[in-house]
Amino acid sequence: MPANIYDAIIVGGGHNGLISGAYFARAGAKTVVLERRHKTGGAADTSAPFADHPEINVTTYSYVMSLMPPTIIKELQLEKNGYDVTPFGPYYQAYPDGRSVKVYPDDAKKSYDSIAQFSKKDAETMPKWEEWLAGVADVMGPLLLQVPPKLGSMKVGDLIESAKVGWKMRGLGVRGVADVTRLFTMSVSDLLGDWFESDQVKGMLTVNGVIGTWAGPEEPGTAYVMLHHSIGDVGDGHLGSWGFQQGGMGGVADACRKAAESFGCEIRTNAGVSKILTENGRVKGVVLENGEELRAPTIVSTIHPQIAFLDLIDKEQLPEEFVWDIEHWKTRSGVVKVNVALSELPDFIADPGKEMQDIHTGSVELCFSPEYAERAFLDAKEGRAAERPFVDGTIPTTLDKKLAPEGVHVFSMFTQWVPHSWVKEPHRDELEAYADRIIDIYSELAPNFKGAVIDRQVIGPYDMEQDLGLIGGNIFQGELSVDQLFHMRPSPGYADYRTPLKGLYHGSSATHAGGGVVGIPGWQAFRQAKKDRKVKKSRA
């Protein structure tokens, strides 16, 4: 077989691309993963951004692990290749008045005591809420491993697929269907208002409903985003709890890469694709930015759908409706990642001490109430960065000793919002001022915070689009709004990881189950190719 001819080409070397490549190679296909950047991993990345402190590493973009199915971890032997996730601690929110809320995933008594300071009623409600949410999540979880059926299609095969999904959902009952309807259509604010009375508890629970989305907690649809983050089992065994990868998220990507290489997959960096070649509605190969041509009958795209389908493929090769859908794909965000190196742990007024406590080991939030988060969103909607942003913060160095020298901590802050339109320009100064404000607010809660900052890195929507091809700065390669889920993701009729072109599969986060470092899209793209007998095994 000539050197430039493959069985399968994977476009994009993020975690999904690497996982897809690993599966193809494992099945015996001669496979290459093509990555535009100088390194693989995409948004699952560890880097040393501080020139003065080359010894301090941060988990650059994405920051926690959860939904990767046990099947993928096992089949690709990721643990052997360095996948190592430590479960993280409680949800923690401190208040300037010296109080704090802590919710422990595994200690109901401690959670009760903490919440009861604010509302006894809410403390009693919390276990019922968790049970309710877990109940719905258990039904919805397995759907993540489901290839979305072509809802509405009257072809016999499609009808059978739709009916099968219906059958899987039969456990829901009338109340269950109502719960699911609510979760898909309500705002997280209204939903929490139905259950809880204290702003503190609602504030903390709000975070999971708006993370990564261009929508404040009062927008319908945000309840679903919260559910998505509550799924604990996608149908092939219980997932690990949320946790930190040792060595940062780059460690996850490295494990995927090593696994792929161990199966014989070739991986090329600095290999941006400029065109996907097609002939009579069938893919033939790709052209690289340097003009080099690679050929393969099967291609998996794991990059943003607007790049793959609007930039790399000629419009005429695709159905008009599909092009229209992709052109109108919503991919706004307005999120900002702030990585802060600290000389000591934050010493919270509410829970004093610079020594490590359990409160430092989980989510160290900045979200005082649903209104607080909504205000941040409205600021951004009105065209300015949030005056008081909300933050989902973690300090991985409390549980991960590989990132930084002893004593130094890295505070990884996922923050929202700046205007989504900032994706067009860097807005450096405004972003720095925005980071200043966040540091000031944390300092109100932990006065030593500001003084402990050694250095910091601020990454806005512009950087995410330029560096990672995350169009619009959206970390999910497309908003997780209800009109962009399941049979709609990324386009109706093509939510089954196939595309309008024969031989071209879709394994990006903009497919069903995508959003987060999950790997299901990359795996499903491979499975569909296999079903279509498009996995050649030249090496077998």
Place this chain on the structure above:
Amino acid sequence: MSANQYDAIVIGGGHNGLCAGAYLAKNGANAIVLEKRYKTGGAADTSAPWPEHPDFKVTTYSYVSGLIPPRVVSALQLEKHGYKVYPMGPVYQAWPDGRSMMFQLGNAKAGKDEIAKFSKKDSEAIFEWEEWVGRIADILGPLLLSVPPKVGSKRPGDVIDQAKLLWRLRKEVDVRTTAEITKLMTMSLTDLLDEWFESEELKGVLTVDGVIGTWAGPDEPGTAYVLAHHGITDIGDGLLGNWGFPEGGMGAVADAFRRSAEAFGCRIRTEAPVEKILIENGRVKGVVLAGGEELRAPVVVTACHPQVTFLQQIEREELPDDFVRDIENWKSRSGTVKINLALSELPNFIADPNPRDGSVPEHLTGSVELSLSAKYVEQAFQDAKQGRAATAPFSDGVIPTVVDKTLAPEGVHIFSLFTQWCPQEWSSEPHTGELEAYTDRIIDLYDGLAPGFKASVIARQTLGPHEMEQELGMIGGNIFHGELSADQLFHMRPAPGFADFRSPIKGLYQAHSGTHAGGGVNGIPAYHAVRQITKDRALKR
């Protein structure tokens, strides 16, 4: 049969209560409708609010008629009883720069040139848009006449109902349409309109139908559906009449229902507020009025707000916990304000001066909007959300007197303005001073487009959420008895498992607007409630 014994009691004498009473009496039942106020009609009302001008009548709350199914109009002989509707003219919006746009919703093609003044591209896109909305409305329309199945239930009867519904949809639906319906149910109007159009002006005009009566700005997901709801023109039994002005105001619609009910032998009592619904062993027995009087019947139909019936008129222990929780959490916010103005002359817009001969120009015969852009509307909502009345409210205005000569003396016009938003929590207090200032601002805004408008105002009436809740029992001031948000539609309206116009109490049926198809003066909830009663053979003859 003793005097206080009936076959069926209807609580609430609004249009749905009267419609239910009429159908029950038509079916031979000894039925009575009980109304708390001194008159029937509820929000379908005509009144003379100004003591110094007793000859000026306004259509007090609701203001246009649409969606009453032809089968209801004919079965209840509403036309014989005075139901007469004048079709409405086009939608019209003027801008301060002297430009304006006018076209007939649903037939915007005719207004192509009007739209082209703002964007050539949009004037082409509107063709496809209307076809698209029309196609979806044609599928959703017949659903309004379906009883929502108990989605998720595995009892054989319920499974069959669900299958039947799918079977009926089979011809209409394919992958694209399913996707389009998904989008409509879940997208924001802003995102949807941005996909189609570029002109802020056109988007502003189209926005109105997506936010009317709702506690949600156009940027909120779910508002696209409200637009489709208003685009429905055929619910499966023939083309509906256009939206229009009933002669004599909306009170005349209620009067037609009332006369029809009385003609079939239904009794109607006003000033008869129900304090309690009597229940024995999970079965309804009758009602107790505020004075202590007891009326008995094996069938009771409630046509009032679900939170009034299920949380105030029934003991909590009689109802399942889940159901009570659902009703407690029922969202019924709104923040709408109705303004009725009497004018000494028609507004004369800079953009389109009125003809000298005194004839009525076409642009004043339909909706005379104040909705300058989608952003304008969203800002009005944001103001209200932050706890203050909108600085620049949007308004859906109509001048029924251009066709209906019964409302006011020759030369005087009534301008009926449905406006949004003030804070939804204003339902708990009158906020009269702030509402008057709000009305001043609206008058000023129209005056900016049509100088002389302000001077032409002879009298005015402002009705906020507090009045609507106090006067009409519309909790939270919501004109639909509950928000039309996606989580409160179809199988969820007003509670899962009880969207079939029945209730957890045997013999108690629901016919209020907080049920499926409710929202607007259409009578469908009452029609369904009586059909379920018949199906259950609940009526003794």
